[in-house]
Amino acid sequence: MSLIPVSDIVSQVSTKVNIHSNQFFGFGGDVGWQAILQLFTVGFFFVIMFYGQRLQMRVMMKDVEGSLLKLKNIKDEGRKNAIDTLKEVGKSTVDIAPRVDRCLDYFTISPQGMDPAGIVDKLDHILDVRDQRIKDDVKIIAPQCEGTQLNNMENTLEAAMALNYIYKIVRHYYIQSKKTMSLYVVMQLQMILPIVMKEAEAYSAALKAFSLGQPIGDSVGPLIASKLMLGQEIRKVHKDCVVASVPFEGRTALIMKAEGPGGNVGKPGDAIETIIEENEGKIAMLIMIDAGLKLEGENVGDVSEGIGSAIGGPGVDAFKIEEKLVKYKIPINAIIIKEDIGDAVSPMRKEIHNAADKAIERVRELVVERTKEGDTVIIFGVGNSIGVGQ
Amino acid sequence: MTQKQTTTANKISTYLILIVLIAMSLSIVALISAVYAYTQNMIPPAGFLAIIGIFGIVMSIVSLHQNSQRSAAMKIEVPKVMTYIECKNCGTKISREFQRGDFVFKELDVCPKCPEHKQMITGVYKEIKEKEKIYEV
Numbered sequence A: 001m002s003l004i005p006v007s008d009i010v011s012q013v014s015t016k017v018n019i020h021s022n023q024f025f026g027f028g029g030d031v032g033w034q035a036i037l038q039l040f041t042v043g044f045f046f047v048i049m050f051y052g053q054r055l056q057m058r059v060m061m062k063d064v065e066g067s068l069l070k071l072k073n074i075k076d077e078g079r080k081n082a083i084d085t086l087k088e089v090g091k092s093t094v095d096i097a098p099r100v101d102r103c104l105d106y107f108t109i110s111p112q113g114m115d116p117a118g119i120v121d122k123l124d125h126i127l128d129v130r131d132q133r134i135k136d137d138v139k140i141i142a143p144q145c146e147g148t149q150l151n152n153m154e155n156t157l158e159a160a161m162a163l164n165y166i167y168k169i170v171r172h173y174y175i176q177s178k179k180t181m182s183l184y185v186v187m188q189l190q191m192i193l194p195i196v197m198k199e200a201e202a203y204s205a206a207l208k209a210f211s212l213g214q215p216i217g218d219s220v221g222p223l224i225a226s227k228l229m230l231g232q233e234i235r236k237v238h239k240d241c242v243v244a245s246v247p248f249e250g251r252t253a254l255i256m257k258a259e260g261p262g263g264n265v266g267k268p269g270d271a272i273e274t275i276i277e278e279n280e281g282k283i284a285m286l287i288m289i290d291a292g293l294k295l296e297g298e299n300v301g302d303v304s305e306g307i308g309s310a311i312g313g314p315g316v317d318a319f320k321i322e323e324k325l326v327k328y329k330i331p332i333n334a335i336i337i338k339e340d341i342g343d344a345v346s347p348m349r350k351e352i353h354n355a356a357d358k359a360i361e362r363v364r365e366l367v368v369e370r371t372k373e374g375d376t377v378i379i380f381g382v383g384n385s386i387g388v389g390q
Numbered sequence B: 001m002t003q004k005q006t007t008t009a010n011k012i013s014t015y016l017i018l019i020v021l022i023a024m025s026l027s028i029v030a031l032i033s034a035v036y037a038y039t040q041n042m043i044p045p046a047g048f049l050a051i052i053g054i055f056g057i058v059m060s061i062v063s064l065h066q067n068s069q070r071s072a073a074m075k076i077e078v079p080k081v082m083t084y085i086e087c088k089n090c091g092t093k094i095s096r097e098f099q100r101g102d103f104v105f106k107e108l109d110v111c112p113k114c115p116e117h118k119q120m121i122t123g124v125y126k127e128i129k130e131k132e133k134i135y136e137v
C-alpha cells in the first residue's frame, strides 16, 4: 500500500493553479485537511494491520450465519412438509408434531470396530432394527398408513431426520466458533459449507419427492429392471425384493429389483445370496445397474460400464454379494447411469429416464458377448424403487 | 409449466445495504462538493471530487445489481413433474401433471380408442428446460 496520500497529489495540483484549500473546506490553513487525510490513511493502515483478521472473521461469520439461516428454513420446511403429509395420509386425529420431533432426533450408533471380525452382521442387524423402529413409529404417528404409503412415509421421515442433523452440526460449529472466536474453526466451516448446502438442498428435494411418491434419480436402476421384467411372472424374494425369470437373448435372465412402488431399497445382498444359492452357484454373470455419482464435466444420463458391485449404502450388501461371488467365482459387471447428488434424490430427470433404454442396450451387449446360450444371468437394478412398479 | 419457489435468500442482506447507503451518501456529498468547487472556479479539485463521486455511485449500483442477480439465481425454478401415459396397442401418448398414487408401469383405465387395452404409465419425470452452464475444458 502506498503511503503517499492522495492529499499530496491534490495539494500539488492545487498549488499549481494557485488556490488554497482553506478556501474550499474551511479548515485553518493549508495543513488542515491534508493532515486529516494523512492521519486517516495511517489510521486505516493500523486498523487493517491489527484488526484485519478480526474483520475477516466478522465477514466469514456473516456468511456462515446466512447459510445457517437458510439451513434452518430448509429444515423447518422439511419438518412441516413431513408433518403435513403424515397427517394427510395417516388421518391421525391427535397432534402428531411432538412425536415427529422425537423421531427427528433419532441417532444410530455404529457397532464397535476394534475387533472387526463379524462387524458386517452387527451393522446389518443395527440397520434392520433402525429400519423397523422407524416403520413402527410411522405406524404410530399415521395409523392408516399401509404398504406403499408406509414405505414412502418412512423415507420422508428419514429425509427430515437428515436435514435436522445437518442443521444441528452446522449450528454446533457456528456457535463454537463464536464462543472461541477462532478464525480456524469458522474457516473450516466456511470451506465445506457450499457442499453441505448442496446436500441439504438435495435432501429437501428428496423429502418432497418421497412424500408424493415420485420416482427419483436413484430409481433408475429399478426402472431398468422393471422394463426388463414387464409382463412376466414375478415372485418375492427375501424381504422387499422381487425377481422375475425372463428369456433374454437365448439365456435365462433373473431380473431383480427392490419391490415398488413404495420407497424402498430392499436388501440386495440377501436377495442375491438367496438367488445364487437357489441356482447352486450356476450363474454365468451378475450385472448390477445403479445410479452413479458423476464428476463435474460429465453429462447427466451418460451410461458407463465397469467391474465390481455397484451399490451404495453402508457396504453391508456389497460385502454379502462379494462373498457369494468369490465362493462360486461368478464374474460381476456394473453399469452406472451418471447423475449428481442433487439429481439422485430429486424427482427423476428426463435425461435419466431416457438413459434406461441405453443401459438396456449395454446389458444386451454384455450378455451376448460374454455368456453362452442357455446360461443363467442375474441382472439387478439397484436403487430406491419409489414410484416404480413392476 | 414452472412454479416459483420463494426462499428467504432472495432479499439482499441488510449489512450490504448499509454499506452501499454509506458509500452512496459519501459519493453524493463528493458530487455536491464538486459542484460547489466548480462554482468557486476551482476546476481541478472539482474534477477530482466529481470522479470520486461518480465512481462511488457506479460502484454501489454495480454491487447492488450483482447481489440482486445472485439472489435471483438462488430462486430455484422447480419444474413440474409430469406423468406420461401410453397405450401399447395404438401408441397414443398423453401427459399430465403428476398426481399422488401415480407410479411407473401402473395400469390405468382402458384406452378410449381401443376398449380391450389398458393404458399404462410409462414414465414419471421432470424436464429441466434451461441449459446448464457448460465449462468447455
Ligand SMILES: [Zn+2]
Residues within 6 Å of the ligand: B087, B088, B089, B090, B091, B092, B111, B112, B113, B114, B117
Ligand atoms: Zn389404445
